[in-house]
Amino acid sequence: xxxxxxxxxxARAGVSRALVSLVMRDSPKxxxxxxxxxxxxxxxxxYSPHLMxxxxxxxxxxxxxxxxxxxxxxxxAEVVDGLDSGARAAGFELVINTGGRSPARERQAxxxxxxxxxxxxxxxxxxxxxKAIAAASAHTPVVLVSRSSRTSTVDTVNDDGKxxxxxxxxxxxxxxxxxxxxIDGGGGSQAAPRRAGYLAAMRRHGLRPRxxxxxxxxxxxxxxxxxxxAGRRPTALLAANDLNAVGVISGLVEAGLSVPEDxxxxxxDNTWLAALRHVSLTTVDQPRVEMGRLAAxxxxxxxxxxxxxxxxxxxxxxxxxxSSTRTTGR
Amino acid sequence: xxxxxxxxxxARAGVSRALVSLVMRDSPKxxxxxxxxxxxxxxxxxYSPHLMxxxxxxxxxxxxxxxxxxxxxxxxAEVVDGLDSGARAAGFELVINTGGRSPARERQAxxxxxxxxxxxxxxxxxxxxxKAIAAASAHTPVVLVSRSSRTSTVDTVNDDGKxxxxxxxxxxxxxxxxxxxxIDGGGGSQAAPRRAGYLAAMRRHGLRPRxxxxxxxxxxxxxxxxxxxAGRRPTALLAANDLNAVGVISGLVEAGLSVPEDxxxxxxDNTWLAALRHVSLTTVDQPRVEMGRLAAxxxxxxxxxxxxxxxxxxxxxxxxxxSSTRTTGR
DNA sequence: AGCTCGAATTGGAGCGCTCCAACAGCGGGG
DNA sequence: CCCCGCTGTTGGAGCGCTCCAATTCGAGCT
Numbered sequence: 001x002x003x004x005x006x007x008x009x010x011a012r013a014g015v016s017r018a019l020v021s022l023v024m025r026d027s028p029k030x031x032x033x034x035x036x037x038x039x040x041x042x043x044x045x046x047y048s049p050h051l052m053x054x055x056x057x058x059x060x061x062x063x064x065x066x067x068x069x070x071x072x073x074x075x076x077a078e079v080v081d082g083l084d085s086g087a088r089a090a091g092f093e094l095v096i097n098t099g100g101r102s103p104a105r106e107r108q109a110x111x112x113x114x115x116x117x118x119x120x121x122x123x124x125x126x127x128x129x130x131k132a133i134a135a136a137s138a139h140t141p142v143v144l145v146s147r148s149s150r151t152s153t154v155d156t157v158n159d160d161g162k163x164x165x166x167x168x169x170x171x172x173x174x175x176x177x178x179x180x181x182x183i184d185g186g187g188g189s190q191a192a193p194r195r196a197g198y199l200a201a202m203r204r205h206g207l208r209p210r211x212x213x214x215x216x217x218x219x220x221x222x223x224x225x226x227x228x229x230a231g232r233r234p235t236a237l238l239a240a241n242d243l244n245a246v247g248v249i250s251g252l253v254e255a256g257l258s259v260p261e262d263x264x265x266x267x268x269d270n271t272w273l274a275a276l277r278h279v280s281l282t283t284v285d286q287p288r289v290e291m292g293r294l295a296a297x298x299x300x301x302x303x304x305x306x307x308x309x310x311x312x313x314x315x316x317x318x319x320x321x322x323s324s325t326r327t328t329g330r
Numbered sequence: 331x332x333x334x335x336x337x338x339x340x341a342r343a344g345v346s347r348a349l350v351s352l353v354m355r356d357s358p359k360x361x362x363x364x365x366x367x368x369x370x371x372x373x374x375x376x377y378s379p380h381l382m383x384x385x386x387x388x389x390x391x392x393x394x395x396x397x398x399x400x401x402x403x404x405x406x407a408e409v410v411d412g413l414d415s416g417a418r419a420a421g422f423e424l425v426i427n428t429g430g431r432s433p434a435r436e437r438q439a440x441x442x443x444x445x446x447x448x449x450x451x452x453x454x455x456x457x458x459x460x461k462a463i464a465a466a467s468a469h470t471p472v473v474l475v476s477r478s479s480r481t482s483t484v485d486t487v488n489d490d491g492k493x494x495x496x497x498x499x500x501x502x503x504x505x506x507x508x509x510x511x512x513i514d515g516g517g518g519s520q521a522a523p524r525r526a527g528y529l530a531a532m533r534r535h536g537l538r539p540r541x542x543x544x545x546x547x548x549x550x551x552x553x554x555x556x557x558x559x560a561g562r563r564p565t566a567l568l569a570a571n572d573l574n575a576v577g578v579i580s581g582l583v584e585a586g587l588s589v590p591e592d593x594x595x596x597x598x599d600n601t602w603l604a605a606l607r608h609v610s611l612t613t614v615d616q617p618r619v620e621m622g623r624l625a626a627x628x629x630x631x632x633x634x635x636x637x638x639x640x641x642x643x644x645x646x647x648x649x650x651x652x653s654s655t656r657t658t659g660r
Numbered sequence: 661a662g663c664t665c666g667a668a669t670t671g672g673a674g675c676g677c678t679c680c681a682a683c684a685g686c687g688g689g690g
Numbered sequence: 691c692c693c694c695g696c697t698g699t700t701g702g703a704g705c706g707c708t709c710c711a712a713t714t715c716g717a718g719c720t
Contacts, residue, residue: 003447003469005675005676005677006676006677007676007677015699015700016699016700016701017676017677017678017700017701018678018679018680018699018700018701019698019699019700021677021678021679022678022698022699024677025678029697029698029699030698030699031697031698031699034698034699046465048441048444048445049445049676049677050386050445050447050675050676050677051445051446051447052382052383052385052386052446052447052675052676052677053382053386053675053676053677053678053705054676054677054678055382055677055705056380056382056383056386056675056676056677056678056705056706056707057676057677057678057679057704057705058677058678058679058705059678059705060678071401071407071410071411072404072407072408072602074402074404077401077402078402080401080428081401084428093442094427094428095425095426095427096425096426096427096428097424097425097426098410098414098424098426111378112423114378115378115379115380115381116381116382117333117380117381117382135376139333218602218606246606246608249607249608250606250607250608253607253608254607272402272548273603276548276576276580276608276609277579277580277583277584278576278579278580278583278606278608278609279606279608335705335706335707336706336707337706337707345669345670346669346670346671347670347671347706347707347708348669348670348671348708348709348710349668349669349670351707351708351709352668352669352708354707355708359667359668359669360668360669361667361668361669364668364669379706379707380705380706380707382705382706382707383675383705383706383707383708384706384707384708385675385707386675386676386677386705386706386707386708387674387675387706387707387708387709388675388707388708388709389675389708390708
């Protein structure tokens with residue numbers, strides 16, 4: 001059952017192809033009479049415009065490509081919410097793709113997205129090499145969420161990871177903790193600033209830092225625990241993110257320690273996971289939905305050519321104290 | 331910066347357009363010499379084929395559209411994993427979209443997906459009216475995950491929700507529970523069979539059923555608790571899904587009850603959420619990744635015209651006992 | 661040398677649409 | 691009564707690609 005084309009509609013309505021095209025894009029310069037006839041014919045045939053043909057002919061695209069590094073992390077779902085509402089409001093359609101936290105798969109995903117010739121690209125938490133991102137940005141506007149960039153053709157939306165980590169450390173110190181370790185996000189996006197913030201804050205407080213390499217997953221959190229306990233036992237932990245923190249807590253419980261009685265744990269992101277009463281994780285909040293919306297806005301502005309320089313949004317994180325942290329029992 | 335076209339590559343390599351086309355689709359009937367020349371030219375120009383033009387010309391599509399009802403539910407992330415690997419293996423590209431659990435937004439999302447003229451459509455947990463689904467299936471192969479259908483042009487992949495619920499009830503009964511309530515998924519996909527299974531099992535055991543209307547969200551779970559406690563207090567609860575169960579538990583704790591000491595709770599889905607040591611939820615496992623893979627397979631088969639009747643996969647769920655259920659303390 | 665045949669290559673038509681220049685009406689001003 | 695300028699409408703070209711029939715080429719055979 002071949003779908004009807006614009007030609008079929010034109011024939012049935014007794015008008016030209018071009019006129020149907022005008023009606024479909026509701027141009028004002030069509031008489032009410034013809035408009036009605038065309039709409040009726042389209043309705044009867046069940047016609048809907050072929051997006052690909054349209055964007056081929058018009059040399060424009062109404063698609064915003066979104067690459068999500070990890071669909072399992074609830075953080076991204078909320079960023080996508082913001083992106084979706086922002087893009088939809090501006091008349092763009094979201095096409096989502098996933099990269100599975102691996103550079104190779106991300107490359108594939110990026111190529112896939114690019115082959116749609118999207119109006120813009122949002123890369124969420126990508127681990128792609130800077131070169132690949134710069135190359136993509138030569139073709140289409142790119143906005144990076146949770147990843148910074150020096151490239152002037154690339155927009156970015158980030159929270160201030162350094163400040164966030166510092167807030168977390170300050171909080172722990174104020175509770176009397178001194179042995180505070182950090183499980184980092186490894187090569188993941190935003191891992192570096194968070195680590196830097198941790199180190200800076202520890203130094204400022206005259207404390208000895210200890211960083212254990214990790215990843216933004218629950219498994220990595222659980223895996224880090226034995227490593228952590230092998231050395232001098234920390235009384236507090238700053239995890240890479242909420243997912244990681246949950247893994248850490250599981251690992252600690254496994255090892256016979258309780259949270260927060262024996263060890264305080266701080267997460268990062270403030271996803272709904274952290275807010276679960278079971279988990280009740282002290283964490284650093286990022287305005288996720290807002291970040292998505294800003295990303296959409298940046299893209300739209302660039303598409304419309306409304307801006308000269310690159311957009312660099314740096315949002316201020318906020319500490320959310322729940323029950324996974326408490327004063328040192330001493 | 332207009333991207334290079336096939337024409338540019340052809341000119342640079344000193345061959346015809348058609349030859350470049352053949353090379354790009356690595357046809358065997360191209361001499362090694364020309365192939366190398368073309369690839370070199372393409373490389374130098376940074377050429378990559380325009381997917382839309384390609385599918386327009388070839389009247390085929392390598393896109394599988396995926397509509398996810400709720401990106402926040404970790405269940406779908408895992409189904410998408412399976413779908414992704416299945417589709418990718420068959421040479422298809424996933425285009426994901428989200429419907430936000432609302433029929434209106436799902437309609438929009440569906441239209442958006444359809445306007446790409448995808449090779450197939452996977453609707454995950456959709457709440458769309460059957461008519462809309464049937465209409466879509468007239469245009470392109472459709473597979474439904476976690477939603478059943480009588481339409482012969484629509485494939486389905488489901489777990490046996492009725493059996494799953496019955497297993498859960500049987501488990502609770504075997505622990506000595508009698509006052510077992512069910513918070514259902516409301517109008518959500520698969521809510522009906524799960525409810526039916528619950529009712530059937532209760533009847534079989536000669537117990538009085540009690541269903542509270544809910545939704546597949548954490549919030550709905552928490553909200554159901556006061557309603558539940560207003561009547562005779564149940565000693566066990568079967569939640570709509572894991573997300574819902576987590577909300578229920580939060581609500582119970584809020585109300586001063588503990589799980590499983592005062593009330594046993596069973597979830598559904600066995601997402602990673604249930605496996606968290608904090609949560610350690612007894613739940614009904616659905617083979618999520620497998621379901622995604624079967625969905626991809628169904629689509630691929632239909633696209634290739636390898637099947638006559640509709641595919642109807644009904645997978646058997648499995649009870650996973652963790653620590654949110656225990657014997658009645660009496 | 662002439663011929664055939666398969667493999668390699670090519671030009672042209674066409675996918676469904678948009679854009680543009682051109683054109684048909686049709687009142688109103690000269 | 692003609693021409694102007696408007697609003698509405700139209701045919702044709704072309705977007706980047708694939709497909710097909712046709713063509714070239716070279717080797718293998720007689």
